[in-house]
Amino acid sequence: MAEQKRGGPRGHGPQGHGFQRPKDFRGTVSKLLRYIGRYKAALVLVFVCLVISSVGSVMSSYLLKPIINDYILVGDFAGLLKMLALLLGLFLLSGLCSYAYARIMVHISQRTVAQMRQDLFDKLQDLPLRYFDTHQSGDLMSRFTNDMDTVSEMINSSFASVVSCALTFIGIVVMMLYMNWVLTLITFAFLVLMLRIFLASVFYGQIVYLVYSMAGGILCFLADVVINRLLKGKYIYITAVFGALFHNAGQMLAAFFFLGKGVLPYFPYMVLCGIITGLFTGILANILVLRLKRLNL
Secondary structure: OHHHHHHOOOOOOOOOOOOOOOOOHHHHHHHHHHHHHHHHHHHHHHHHHHHHHHHHHHHHHHHHHHHHHHHHOOOOHHHHHHHHHHHHHHHHHHHHHHHHHHHHHHHHHHHHHHHHHHHHHHHHHHOOHHHHHOOOHHHHHHHHOHHHHHHHHHHHHHHHHHHHHHHHHHHHHHHHHHHOHHHHHHHHHHHHHHHHHHHHHHHOOOHHHHHHHHHHHHHHHHHHHHHHHHOOOOOHHHHHHHHHHHHHHHHHHHHHHHHOHHHHHHHHHHHHHHHHHHHHHHHHHHHHHHHHHHOOO
16 A cells, blocks of 8 residues: 555556656657757758658669660660669668768767756756655656657657658659659549548448458459450450459459358349449540550650
């Protein structure tokens, strides 16, 4: 009982309730940014290294196309060696910048954590004795160890990773728009549609609906790839019909798995709907392809 009275409200220690969101989340983030903001010059250097590293990664991917089309297929081995040297230089520059910003972030995180521990220790010196009577020593030690290690890991790895991923994503989008802006917009339209289907299935429907959509989509994709190769890219409407049929077949298989034989009478209607929608989609896709060819896209 005495130990229980001394314990009081438990916090982040090993015997506490785990992670708890700060009462003043914005204030906590603001204080953390003030600590990190003391190293503005180092952060600017980190950002420059992140930009160079991300650009190097994107350019390395972009150069693969001219290397294959303009040098390997043509047989220009002298030019190929120059391009490979350029590619190697980009890899080395990207790796060097990655190493540099990692080392700088380690320095920033260690200095920041050291200052935070010093400030925390100074704060404990000013607290009244009754505070230590109502808080376990393990909770207080956890502030100096576990919590500070978490902050250090966040500054050292998470912060740089988020910025690096964001810059790489922006670079990839810019590269895609430069190569073919029409196909890029079509790709993002499909991604938004798939994301909408996923979120709607998870948050507003049943997860089984997502399984139906995935089963139909996977079989449809495989059928489109196989039929398109067999027809050598011709007769798009035939490919679309087979894709629609396999899409409905995939959904029927998923329904049969969850619901049993009761769904089999609906199979002929699904086949008929697949043929109709496949023809309609194929005709529209054929018109779109012809228009794109006229625009040299």
